[in-house]
Amino acid sequence: MGCFCIGLGPPVSPPLSLVGKREEGGELQVWIKEAKNLTAAKSGGTSDSFVKGYLLPLRNKATKRKTPVVKKSLNPHYNHTLVYHNVAVEELPHICLELTVWDREPLSSNDFLGGVRLGVGNGMSNGQMVDWMDSTGEEISLWQKMRKYPGSWAEGTLPLRSTMARSKP
Numbered sequence: 001m002g003c004f005c006i007g008l009g010p011p012v013s014p015p016l017s018l019v020g021k022r023e024e025g026g027e028l029q030v031w032i033k034e035a036k037n038l039t040a041a042k043s044g045g046t047s048d049s050f051v052k053g054y055l056l057p058l059r060n061k062a063t064k065r066k067t068p069v070v071k072k073s074l075n076p077h078y079n080h081t082l083v084y085h086n087v088a089v090e091e092l093p094h095i096c097l098e099l100t101v102w103d104r105e106p107l108s109s110n111d112f113l114g115g116v117r118l119g120v121g122n123g124m125s126n127g128q129m130v131d132w133m134d135s136t137g138e139e140i141s142l143w144q145k146m147r148k149y150p151g152s153w154a155e156g157t158l159p160l161r162s163t164m165a166r167s168k169p
Helices: 089-094 137-148
Strands: 003-009 026-036 049-056 077-087 096-103 111-118 154-159
Touching: 003 096, 003 111, 003 137, 026 049, 026 096, 026 154, 049 077, 089 137, 111 137, 137 154
Parallel strands: none
Antiparallel strands: 003 026, 003 154, 026 077, 049 096, 096 111
């Protein structure tokens, strides 16, 4: 399984609008730099990969973001920023950023290559047990680093999970 190089820019309160109101929250920016050592999904020993991101608990079109496809590479350089609007700093302990890497298959289902979940990893969201708040080790560390240093990028290289099934019992 490969690894993922990303950067997180924490939500920063937006400036006042022309009518003197603030938006509900700031922008969470996710810089998808690159992936390394991806699994070859094509017969030629390559993959045509892209990254898909969701801001959980919502897994719908409103929180879905994708990078462009990088063709024929097991070490793709995406250099793409996913932006989530109206994310309040107070929400960060209750949400989770799920990033998955896929091999694009135009005539069939895309192939899962790996993923990460960035969050507090305590199994809870807004007082409820949830299976997706299962970040571990380096995933938790990167999320905490982003929360601890607002206004600066938190960057890291994370190992890709082979499955997005809950990692804690």
